[in-house]
Amino acid sequence: MAILEVKDLTKSFGKTEVLKGISLSLEEGQVMSVIGSSGSGKTTLLRCINFLETADSGLITVDGDVIFDGNDKKKRKAKETREKQLKIGLVFQQFNLFPQYNVLDNVTLAVKLKAKDRPDYKQNRKQILKEIDEKALRILDDMGLSEKINNYPCELSGGQQQRVSIARAMALEPKILFFDEPTSALDPELTGEILRVIRELAAKKMTMVIVTHEMTFAKEVSDYIVFMDDGVIAEEGKAEDVINNPKTERLQAFLSKISD
Amino acid sequence: MDFSVVNKMLFEGSIGQEGGFLHNIELFAVTLLAALPLGLIIAFGSMSKFKPLKLFTKSIVWIIRGTPLMLQLFIVFYGPGLVFGTPLFVGAEGRMKAAAVAFIINYACYFSEIYRGGIESIPKGQYEAGQVLGMTKAQTFFRVVLLQVIKNIVAPMSNEFMTLIKDTSLARVIAVVDIIMVAESFSAKGIIWPLFYTGLYFLIFCGALTIIFNKIEKKLSYFKS
Numbered sequence: 001m002a003i004l005e006v007k008d009l010t011k012s013f014g015k016t017e018v019l020k021g022i023s024l025s026l027e028e029g030q031v032m033s034v035i036g037s038s039g040s041g042k043t044t045l046l047r048c049i050n051f052l053e054t055a056d057s058g059l060i061t062v063d064g065d066v067i068f069d070g071n072d073k074k075k076r077k078a079k080e081t082r083e084k085q086l087k088i089g090l091v092f093q094q095f096n097l098f099p100q101y102n103v104l105d106n107v108t109l110a111v112k113l114k115a116k117d118r119p120d121y122k123q124n125r126k127q128i129l130k131e132i133d134e135k136a137l138r139i140l141d142d143m144g145l146s147e148k149i150n151n152y153p154c155e156l157s158g159g160q161q162q163r164v165s166i167a168r169a170m171a172l173e174p175k176i177l178f179f180d181e182p183t184s185a186l187d188p189e190l191t192g193e194i195l196r197v198i199r200e201l202a203a204k205k206m207t208m209v210i211v212t213h214e215m216t217f218a219k220e221v222s223d224y225i226v227f228m229d230d231g232v233i234a235e236e237g238k239a240e241d242v243i244n245n246p247k248t249e250r251l252q253a254f255l256s257k258i259s260d
Numbered sequence: 261m262d263f264s265v266v267n268k269m270l271f272e273g274s275i276g277q278e279g280g281f282l283h284n285i286e287l288f289a290v291t292l293l294a295a296l297p298l299g300l301i302i303a304f305g306s307m308s309k310f311k312p313l314k315l316f317t318k319s320i321v322w323i324i325r326g327t328p329l330m331l332q333l334f335i336v337f338y339g340p341g342l343v344f345g346t347p348l349f350v351g352a353e354g355r356m357k358a359a360a361v362a363f364i365i366n367y368a369c370y371f372s373e374i375y376r377g378g379i380e381s382i383p384k385g386q387y388e389a390g391q392v393l394g395m396t397k398a399q400t401f402f403r404v405v406l407l408q409v410i411k412n413i414v415a416p417m418s419n420e421f422m423t424l425i426k427d428t429s430l431a432r433v434i435a436v437v438d439i440i441m442v443a444e445s446f447s448a449k450g451i452i453w454p455l456f457y458t459g460l461y462f463l464i465f466c467g468a469l470t471i472i473f474n475k476i477e478k479k480l481s482y483f484k485s
């Protein structure tokens with residue numbers, strides 16, 4: 001069964017129809033890249049799945065659990081939404097790190113707050129917090145940030161900040177991790193370190209959905225590529241097929257424009 | 261005249277009575293104590309998604325900030341008596357209370373604008389990061405946003421505090437005996453230097469405020485928003 005299932009998702013801002021019925025599905029451990037020109041609705045799609053926007057209609061299922069149903073109009077409790085939210089992680093284009101916390105605290109803050117809901121929190125507080133720190137340190141080590149755990153975001157390069165934000169998302173153990181153009185805010189020479197981290201996550205069978213303009217990277221890292229155009233999925237398929245043998249004119253035009 | 265007697269009088273109004281600079285400080289402290297939290301409530305009102313509340317709050321703030329504090333002092337002091345027939349504020353204590361009410365309302369409105377500016381300058385991405393990480397709205401506000409807001413408002417608050425201590429002298433228009441009023445009574449007797457001495461008190465007070473605010477600013481300089 002697919003770990004992520006999106007059916008007929010639509011979203012309008014006022015009169016502008018941004019998502020015009022998006023359906024996609026992703027297997028556990030696979031990587032999907034979403035490509036398409038700017039304004040085609042890629043960010044909106046990610047934001048709808050991550051509850052930063054509320055879709056107008058459609059269905060989103062994660063790991064068999066319906067996290068959004070456009071037909072179910074009754075308002076969900078904030079706590080329930082938060083629980084569903086935690087199944088998925090999002091890495092922002094602009095990092096959005098918390099400036100007043102050092103690297104380690106950025107990674108552990110939300111996990112520690114969440115741990116307060118555990119029934120054994122009062123009894124085992126020290127042990128729980130210690131385990132959270134240890135796990136965060138392991139993740140940061142994987143990201144090559146062991147040296148930086150006590151630094152503040154303003155003391156880091158853009159690439160390092162983005163790695164912290166990936167670590168922060170990973171610390172919550174999401175089922176699926178979403179990236180919205182994770183390298184677009186970076187100087188070209190810094191994109192490599194982010195792509196390497198994502199490649200390593202892919203090798204560890206992390207399920208990911210990546211919006212990206214890096215075609216070579218998309219082809220290499222993804223199992224599946226979705227091409228969005230004007231609010232619809234205009235073409236999709238196995239990564240090599242989509243990049244090497246684009247069938248639609250729109251994708252051909254997009255790919256030739258991007259390779260210029 | 262004896263130096264120490266004058267010094268004492270600048271703090272006492274007339275001998276044996278509280279007043280002078282103590283009144284300025286009292287008004288300063290009472291205003292801050294009430295207006296700082298009240299301003300936050302007004303700020304949330306003026307940012308409310310509920311349009312009528314937002315419009316109402318913004319109108320109040322506009323009126324208070326658009327009219328002189330001196331006028332507001334008169335209205336608070338004389339208003340209740342003229343409208344209801346019996347004055348609400350009587351005696352020296354009453355006048356002080358009236359001054360406090362006018363100052364609190366006035367400064368709460370100014371503070372609310374500072375809070376609003378500080379809160380609105382926090383990028384949306386901070387709230388969204390909190391939400392995506394499964395934090396509650398309260399957790400995001402108190403653990404993520406608040407300190408950044410405080411950092412943003414330290415400088416404008418410092419200005420406002422200094423304006424406030426100097427503004428407290430305005431209370432004399434409803435006969436609150438403040439330090440300038442005392443000093444002036446000396447100059448009527450032909451002694452000029454208490455006026456300069458008074459200036460020194462304000463300078464020292466503002467100097468202390470500057471030092472404190474610089475300390476806070478420095479404490480928060482370890483991060484950049």
Ligand SMILES: Nc1ncnc2c1ncn2[C@@H]1O[C@H](COP(=O)(O)OP(=O)(O)O)[C@@H](O)[C@H]1O
Pocket residue numbers: 013016018036037038039040041042043044045
């Ligand atoms: N909050 C919003 N309000 C109004 N229009 C929006 C909003 N967010 C996005 N849009 C519009 O939706 C369209 C798709 O935007 P977006 O999803 O950001 O595209 P992409 O990420 O593919 O560049 C754009 O035309 C954009 O102007």
Ligand SMILES: [Mg+2]
Pocket residue numbers: 042043044181
């Ligand atoms: Mg986008």
